[in-house]
Amino acid sequence: MTKALVAEPQVRAQAPVTRRPGLFRRFARKPLPVVSALFLLLVIVACVCAPLLAPYPFDDTDYVNASSGPSGVHLLGTDTLGRDVLSRLLFGGVHTLLSAALTVAFAFVAGFPLGMLAGYRGGRWDRAIGWCTDGLLALPPTIFLLAVLAVFPHDLNIAMAVFGLLISPALAKVVRAVALGVRQEQYIDVARVSGLGDLHIVRAHVVSKLAGAVVVQLSLIGGVAILIGSGLDFLGLGPQPPTPTWGTMVSDAAESLHQHPWLLVPTGGVLALVVLALWFAGDGLRDSLAERWMGPPPSAARRRMPAPPAGPPTVPSGPEVFRLAGLTVGFERAGGVQPVVEDVALAIAAGEIVAVLGESGCGKSITARAAAGVLPPAAHVLSGTVTLDGTVHDARRGGRGMPRGNGVSVILQEPVAALDPSLPVGKILAGSIRRHTGAGRAEARALAAEVLDKVGMPDPESVLRRYPHELSGGMAQRVCIARALAGRPKVLIADEPTTALDVTVQAGILSLLRDRQAEDDLAILFVTHDWGVVADVATRCVVMYAGQVVETASVDELFTSPRHPYTRALLAANPTGGAPGERLATLPGRVPRPEEWPGGCRFSARCPLATPDCDAAPVPLVDLGGDRAVRCIRGEANV
Numbered sequence: 001m002t003k004a005l006v007a008e009p010q011v012r013a014q015a016p017v018t019r020r021p022g023l024f025r026r027f028a029r030k031p032l033p034v035v036s037a038l039f040l041l042l043v044i045v046a047c048v049c050a051p052l053l054a055p056y057p058f059d060d061t062d063y064v065n066a067s068s069g070p071s072g073v074h075l076l077g078t079d080t081l082g083r084d085v086l087s088r089l090l091f092g093g094v095h096t097l098l099s100a101a102l103t104v105a106f107a108f109v110a111g112f113p114l115g116m117l118a119g120y121r122g123g124r125w126d127r128a129i130g131w132c133t134d135g136l137l138a139l140p141p142t143i144f145l146l147a148v149l150a151v152f153p154h155d156l157n158i159a160m161a162v163f164g165l166l167i168s169p170a171l172a173k174v175v176r177a178v179a180l181g182v183r184q185e186q187y188i189d190v191a192r193v194s195g196l197g198d199l200h201i202v203r204a205h206v207v208s209k210l211a212g213a214v215v216v217q218l219s220l221i222g223g224v225a226i227l228i229g230s231g232l233d234f235l236g237l238g239p240q241p242p243t244p245t246w247g248t249m250v251s252d253a254a255e256s257l258h259q260h261p262w263l264l265v266p267t268g269g270v271l272a273l274v275v276l277a278l279w280f281a282g283d284g285l286r287d288s289l290a291e292r293w294m295g296p297p298p299s300a301a302r303r304r305m306p307a308p309p310a311g312p313p314t315v316p317s318g319p320e321v322f323r324l325a326g327l328t329v330g331f332e333r334a335g336g337v338q339p340v341v342e343d344v345a346l347a348i349a350a351g352e353i354v355a356v357l358g359e360s361g362c363g364k365s366i367t368a369r370a371a372a373g374v375l376p377p378a379a380h381v382l383s384g385t386v387t388l389d390g391t392v393h394d395a396r397r398g399g400r401g402m403p404r405g406n407g408v409s410v411i412l413q414e415p416v417a418a419l420d421p422s423l424p425v426g427k428i429l430a431g432s433i434r435r436h437t438g439a440g441r442a443e444a445r446a447l448a449a450e451v452l453d454k455v456g457m458p459d460p461e462s463v464l465r466r467y468p469h470e471l472s473g474g475m476a477q478r479v480c481i482a483r484a485l486a487g488r489p490k491v492l493i494a495d496e497p498t499t500a501l502d503v504t505v506q507a508g509i510l511s512l513l514r515d516r517q518a519e520d521d522l523a524i525l526f527v528t529h530d531w532g533v534v535a536d537v538a539t540r541c542v543v544m545y546a547g548q549v550v551e552t553a554s555v556d557e558l559f560t561s562p563r564h565p566y567t568r569a570l571l572a573a574n575p576t577g578g579a580p581g582e583r584l585a586t587l588p589g590r591v592p593r594p595e596e597w598p599g600g601c602r603f604s605a606r607c608p609l610a611t612p613d614c615d616a617a618p619v620p621l622v623d624l625g626g627d628r629a630v631r632c633i634r635g636e637a638n639v
């Protein structure tokens with residue numbers, strides 16, 4: 001069923017899908033990395049095929065031509081014993097490159113999972129892994145390698161594998177730093193709330209962002225390993241003569257430097273060139289990986305006035321499905337944790353849209369995010385419970401155990417930021433669908449097209465192939481809604497989902513949410529600071545001020561008989577309610593910052609009805625019966 005769009009601009013929808021070149025083609029456009037990679041490939045293949053390609057055995061001596069320069073017989077000349085330099089470089093390369101490959105492999109196997117665990121999990125994992133990696137980095141690698149070689153004489157492979165472990169913290173720290181950053185992206189929070197497991201999120205959303213940094217780090221480690229391994233060979237600690245390695249060849253060349261300086265050119269040259277080529281190729285590969293998901297920045301979102309109310313919302317029905325109780329959330333400030341929302345409680349019935357309203361900084365988003373379990377890392381839930389379908393979950397543990405995706409889902413203010421920029425829409429949606437339905441790849445893609453159709457997306461097949469930055473704000477928000485609904489959630493938490501959108505797009509998204517609420521009996525917690533939106537979609541309203549709920553009521557009651565002076569002042573300042581030419585009332589002053597909250601009524605400094613009694617003691621939320629409650633000492637009298 002395709003819903004008609006409400007005059008939503010489809011400029012980007014009609015643009016042809018940009019086909020991105022694959023990784024190989026992007027890499028092929030970079031001359032220096034390409035030449036470096038080809039050179040490396042040539043060296044590796046030549047070394048591996050040394051028994052076939054080398055013109056002479058590595059220990060074959062030609063005394064007549066000893067210490068000769070390049071010639072037709074010996075392309076790179078001979079050493080002091082008349083051994084062919086090219087042949088020895090080819091045979092020796094196997095040892096040198098193999099030991100470097102072992103270093104890289106051990107560094108990766110040890111460093112990548114540790115860094116990922118520390119960065120993605122954070123907290124105790126991060127601290128514990130940080131101590132281990134710092135301890136490992138503090139070990140002097142040279143002394144350690146000499147000790148290993150004392151136990152396993154001349155076994156450079158074992159020594160370099162140990163070196164891989166010693167240097168793995170360098171990789172772990174890079175992986176941790178990137179994973180830590182990616183973990184804080186909105187699309188990770190949203191993926192978690194849409195029910196995806198950690199393993200899936202790491203595989204689908206984190207690993208791709210790490211690939212570039214890991215490639216560069218591994219190429220650096222590889223280069224350093226070649227140099228360190230050659231250094232150990234140079235000192236005679238590696239394989240013994242006549243077995244060639246690049247390090248022993250440089251050592252031989254250094255010994256005869258005055259008599260036969262040419263010998264240092266091919267031996268030292270190959271070492272330097274291979275290391276440089278490795279680093280250049282690594283950088284090029286990193287850039288090509290990054291280009292895969294770098295698109296033009298999303299167009300700046302415009303904020304406009306809302307559409308006028310479109311008639312009464314669907315009448316709520318059904319039993320309570322979601323309840324937030326005693327929620328207090330704080331942020332660390334100098335001197336301790338400062339609460340920014342306090343003792344917030346609200347409930348939503350199936351098929352009901354509850355709006356959370358208030359000025360900027362009142363705590364609406366923090367409340368919604370705590371309800372969804374997607375608070376910023378710096379936030380601490382000090383108390384509170386989230387009850388979903390009768391089961392109580394501890395909000396201090398992020399509502400751990402609460403069903404995500406098919407229980408609670410979330411959509412946020414910036415739809416493009418909530419979508420992983422490195423994945424096309426099809427993959428983003430299919431991931432959620434497969435998680436919830438167990439469908440195979442092809443089936444999940446077909447279902448993804450269906451879900452997009454259900455949220456009124458024109459030409460779903462084409463949208464599935466697009467990347468987030470190729471979508472308009474309205475289309476991206478529809479994709480977010482489609483993903484949020486893919487698991488058939490009971491509760492949708494919408495944190496200002498239309499604020500960043502154009503007014504016509506806003507109307508389309510609101511109408512879509514109303515449809516889903518009515519047809520799927522969806523309970524929606526809708527954060528907004530816009531009375532127009534409240535009138536348009538909400539059935540009940542929770543007004544917040546300075547971190548507290550100050551009034552709750554049905555939307556009709558709130559519009560006709562607001563009880564709290566703050567609600568009245570907000571309504572009076574509502575631009576959609578003003579008559580043309582009439583001066584709009586403004587709300588003097590500002591919301592006090594959490595550190596400035598007074599002991600009594602938090603609104604008293606701005607309240608026209610304030611008396612000394614208002615500041616005497618904290619004001620409780622008074623139940624007025626039915627849906628109504630108000631936090632004002634005048635309580636019921638406040639009419």
Ligand SMILES: Nc1ncnc2c1ncn2[C@@H]1O[C@H](COP(=O)(O)OP(=O)(O)OP(=O)(O)O)[C@@H](O)[C@H]1O
Nearest residue numbers: 331340359360361362363364365366367376378594
């Ligand atoms: N990451 C953060 N670090 C520190 N304090 C924060 C952080 N995020 C929010 N706060 C504080 O928490 C309080 C509530 O913020 P919140 O974002 O919930 O307000 P809001 O009502 O949703 O405002 P807006 O409509 O502007 O989003 C504010 O005082 C704000 O300064």
